[in-house]
Each structure stands twice: as structure tokens, then as C-alpha cells.
Amino acid sequence: MIRDWMTHSAFFGLLLTIVAFEIGLLLKRKFHWSIFNAPFMSIVIVIAVLLICDIDYETYDSSAHYLSYFITPATVCFAIPLYKQIVLLKKHLRAIIVAIMSGVLASMLTVFGLSLVFGFNHQLYVTLLPKSITTAVGMEISEMFGGYATVTIVAICITGVLGNTFAETACRIFRIHDPVARGLSIGTCSHASGTTRAMMMGEIEGAMSSLAVVVACVFTVLVVSFLANLI
Amino acid sequence: MKYFSQFAIILFVSVLGELCAMALPLPIPACIYGMVLMFMALCFKIIKLEQVDDAGKFMIEVLPVMFTPPAVGLIALWDVISPIWPQLLVIIVITTAVVMVVTGHVAQFMLRHEQKPDVHKLWQHIRHPNSFHGLSH
Known part of the structure; x- marks a missing residue:
């Protein structure tokens, strides 16, 4: 059921990514361990969710990839x-x-x-x-x-x-x-x-x-x- | 609406960066051209700091989350990675340490030689080797 829902939702991948990142930030604030580095934890959490729910990468990426769209302008800001x-x-x-x-x-x-x-x-x-x-x-x-x-x-x-x-x-x-x-x-x-x-x-x-x-x-x-x- | 116009300026510089990347036959990504153009525009006051600062801060703050989707692609590449991950980890750890040592020590060496040696003090030291910089006659 979750699979169907995810495959048809245009925002699930995006939501999952941002929530995973937030969890990473939260863990970092709570435990102060460097392994709870938000970028690293968000990757681990998203991979875990995809594996547990048996969702393939393409399904996830079809909505999540919009995030990566702004990498170039953000890098220019450096x-x-x-x-x-x-x-x-x-x-x-x-x-x-x-x-x-x-x-x-x-x-x-x-x-x-x-x-x-x-x-x-x-x-x-x-x-x-x-x-x-x-x-x-x-x-x-x-x-x-x-x-x-x-x-x-x-x-x-x-x-x-x-x-x-x-x-x-x-x-x-x-x-x-x-x-x-x-x-x-x-x-x-x-x-x-x-x-x-x-x-x-x-x-x-x-x-x-x-x-x-x-x-x-x-x-x-x-x-x-x-x-x-x-x- | 200040974010809007600031974002427009950042996008404009990014587009110029893309144009450079397309026009010049060098292996340099568009974001680097954009970054250099933005830096020069700020230095020459073509763009004022206040015209891009807030939107820029926001963009840099949200940048880390933008890499999660491509990195999750790792699950699709698992067949490639699984046999060699220990080697990858060794390379990552050793390289990081080497870079740190080399950069740190070269920087320390350069900084020590940045202050030009004081000729007068040196001369005093040579003439009176036992006195501390010629202060204690």
C-alpha cells in the first residue's frame, strides 16, 4: 500500500529527504556526536526507508531530484x-x-x-x-x-x-x-x-x-x- | 520581496557561468565560473554585498540537503561498491590525513617566513651572540 502511495505521490521523495535531514540535525543537537552529521545521516535514513519499504531509487528520485536543481546557484553563492x-x-x-x-x-x-x-x-x-x-x-x-x-x-x-x-x-x-x-x-x-x-x-x-x-x-x-x- | 530580486541576481550570475562553460572549451564546471564572476562583481562593486547577502546565506544554508537525493543513488550502485568498500575507506582516511598535514605544515612554514627578518636585530645577534636580541648589554 505504502508503495502505491509513494509511486503516485509527486512530493513523497522530497518530504522524505527533508524530514530525514531534520532528523539528522535533531540527533546532532541531542547527542553532539560527529557521526550524526546531518548530510550523512539523511543519506543513511533515506536508504533505510527505501530498503525497508522496498521502493526503488527511480521512484524516490522522480520527486526528490527537484532539490538538486538549485546546486549550481547555491554554489555560486560561495x-x-x-x-x-x-x-x-x-x-x-x-x-x-x-x-x-x-x-x-x-x-x-x-x-x-x-x-x-x-x-x-x-x-x-x-x-x-x-x-x-x-x-x-x-x-x-x-x-x-x-x-x-x-x-x-x-x-x-x-x-x-x-x-x-x-x-x-x-x-x-x-x-x-x-x-x-x-x-x-x-x-x-x-x-x-x-x-x-x-x-x-x-x-x-x-x-x-x-x-x-x-x-x-x-x-x-x-x-x-x-x-x-x-x- | 528582497529575496526575490536577490535570487534573480544570483540566478543571472549562474546563467552567465553556464554561458562561459558552454563557450569555453575548458573542463571547468559552470558553478566555478559563476563563483568567480560573483566574486569579481563583488570586488569591483558591480554587485553590492547587500544585494545578494540574505538570499546567498539562505542558499548556502540549504545546500547540504540538495546532495541527499543523488547520494541515495548509492543503493543502485551497490554491486560496484560492495566488493571494494574497505579500499575506498582506506583511501578516504589516508588522503584526508595527508592533506591536513601537508597544508598545515606548508602554511606554517610560509607564515613563519612572511614576517621579513629584522636585519638590525639579526646583526646585533651576530655581534653579541650571548645577548638576547641586543637588549641585555
């Missing part, structure tokens, strides 16, 4: 917080450019090396290549070079959960003490989810991290085509 950080951007311009570029290259070369070790094909390799940057751009890059955009999104989400959970501890263990350096490294390695944590660590950390998220995805776009066809 320029606004970056512009608000323009004073910091100008002040540390050289450090920002060099550090983020090294991080971006390190990310892609590590994925390249490990993909060789595990014998991955081109499709899996380009799926993981943009996994450190923000979802909207990472997904586009993965699609552009023929990867599984879906898997890229999940990889990016897991990266975000890692950054959100371990950023502070990792900074201590790896001896990153400078607040500017901390912000840059968190933003470059774990995009917006890590930035949430960086904002809790301090104002400079948060500002540098949100700046790094945007700069890192621009740099990734610039160099990814040189690396995408290596495997």
Missing part, C-alpha cells in the same frame, strides 16, 4: 562569504595560495598512488580524485571525467565526518599550532563539514577554513585535468 574574508585573504595571500595548492596536489597524488596500489580503474580513480573538496564541485568534476558522482558524494560526506570529528585532535597530533594554518588545513582537507568544527575552535580558524574551502575547489578545477587521465 563567492559571498569568500568576499567577506577579503581582508584576511589579502593579508596572507602568499601563504594561502602556496599552502592550499600543496594540499590540493597532495590530495590528488595520494588518491593516484593508492588507486595504483589497489588496482582501481579510471572510473573509480576519478570518482575519488575530487573527494576533499566541496560536494557541488566534487560531484561535477567526477561526472565530467566519467566517475560515479554518487560515490563521490558519499566519499566527500565521509571525509566531512572525519574532519568534523578529528580536526582538533589531528591538529594537536600533527603539530599544527598556528590558527591560520589550522584553518587552512581543515578547510582544504574536509571542506564545509570541517569548517563547522574550525568555527568552534576559533574565529580565525573558522574564517580561514571557509576561505580554504572555496580556494581549494578552484585550484582543484585548475589542475584536475592534468591528473585525471593518468589512470
Whole structure:
């Protein structure tokens, strides 16, 4: 019965997605565990509901995909917080450019090396290549070079959960003490989810991290085509 | 109605970004062109911050939920993922740590060398190696 209802409803997938996301936010507020990261939890909850009710992905996506329609304009808006950080951007311009570029290259070369070790094909390799940057751009890059955009999104989400959970501890263990350096490294390695944590660590950390998220995805776009066809 | 006009500006920049992506034969997605155009427009005061700020904040706030529908597509790809998920997880964890260490330490190195060395202090230090920056004669 539920199946029939869902197949014929034009809004069920949309409703399910938003409710799942809200539950993710609620769990996060209640338990403060990083694993209750709303984007990650919403994916888990929606998959669980679809499996339990035996609904196929196409049925769900036929109404839910309208949400994704606004990804491009929302990503364009990232320029606004970056512009608000323009004073910091100008002040540390050289450090920002060099550090983020090294991080971006390190990310892609590590994925390249490990993909060789595990014998991955081109499709899996380009799926993981943009996994450190923000979802909207990472997904586009993965699609552009023929990867599984879906898997890229999940990889990016897991990266975000890692950054959100371990950023502070990792900074201590790896001896990153400078607040500017901390912000840059968190933003470059774990995009917006890590930035949430960086904002809790301090104002400079948060500002540098949100700046790094945007700069890192621009740099990734610039160099990814040189690396995408290596495997 | 302020959201309406703000949203129109954001959409206009997005459309320009799409045009760039179509016209230029580079592997750069439309959203990046749009982002760069928006940033330049703000820098050159073609668009004022107040003209896009509220709608922009709202869009960024709701952006995370937009990725749930495509990510749920994972269930359709389960045959591809199930044999290799441990490897995928290893790559994700190692890469994240490597990026953090590299970015953090390069940044710290660059920041330390950002402040130009004070030649006078250095000279004092060379002449009186035992004194602390020439302060304690």
C-alpha cells in the first residue's frame, strides 16, 4: 500500500529527504556526536526507508531530484562569504595560495598512488580524485571525467565526518599550532563539514577554513585535468 | 520581496557561468565560473554585498540537503561498491590525513617566513651572540 502511495505521490521523495535531514540535525543537537552529521545521516535514513519499504531509487528520485536543481546557484553563492574574508585573504595571500595548492596536489597524488596500489580503474580513480573538496564541485568534476558522482558524494560526506570529528585532535597530533594554518588545513582537507568544527575552535580558524574551502575547489578545477587521465 | 530580486541576481550570475562553460572549451564546471564572476562583481562593486547577502546565506544554508537525493543513488550502485568498500575507506582516511598535514605544515612554514627578518636585530645577534636580541648589554 505504502508503495502505491509513494509511486503516485509527486512530493513523497522530497518530504522524505527533508524530514530525514531534520532528523539528522535533531540527533546532532541531542547527542553532539560527529557521526550524526546531518548530510550523512539523511543519506543513511533515506536508504533505510527505501530498503525497508522496498521502493526503488527511480521512484524516490522522480520527486526528490527537484532539490538538486538549485546546486549550481547555491554554489555560486560561495563567492559571498569568500568576499567577506577579503581582508584576511589579502593579508596572507602568499601563504594561502602556496599552502592550499600543496594540499590540493597532495590530495590528488595520494588518491593516484593508492588507486595504483589497489588496482582501481579510471572510473573509480576519478570518482575519488575530487573527494576533499566541496560536494557541488566534487560531484561535477567526477561526472565530467566519467566517475560515479554518487560515490563521490558519499566519499566527500565521509571525509566531512572525519574532519568534523578529528580536526582538533589531528591538529594537536600533527603539530599544527598556528590558527591560520589550522584553518587552512581543515578547510582544504574536509571542506564545509570541517569548517563547522574550525568555527568552534576559533574565529580565525573558522574564517580561514571557509576561505580554504572555496580556494581549494578552484585550484582543484585548475589542475584536475592534468591528473585525471593518468589512470 | 528582497529575496526575490536577490535570487534573480544570483540566478543571472549562474546563467552567465553556464554561458562561459558552454563557450569555453575548458573542463571547468559552470558553478566555478559563476563563483568567480560573483566574486569579481563583488570586488569591483558591480554587485553590492547587500544585494545578494540574505538570499546567498539562505542558499548556502540549504545546500547540504540538495546532495541527499543523488547520494541515495548509492543503493543502485551497490554491486560496484560492495566488493571494494574497505579500499575506498582506506583511501578516504589516508588522503584526508595527508592533506591536513601537508597544508598545515606548508602554511606554517610560509607564515613563519612572511614576517621579513629584522636585519638590525639579526646583526646585533651576530655581534653579541650571548645577548638576547641586543637588549641585555
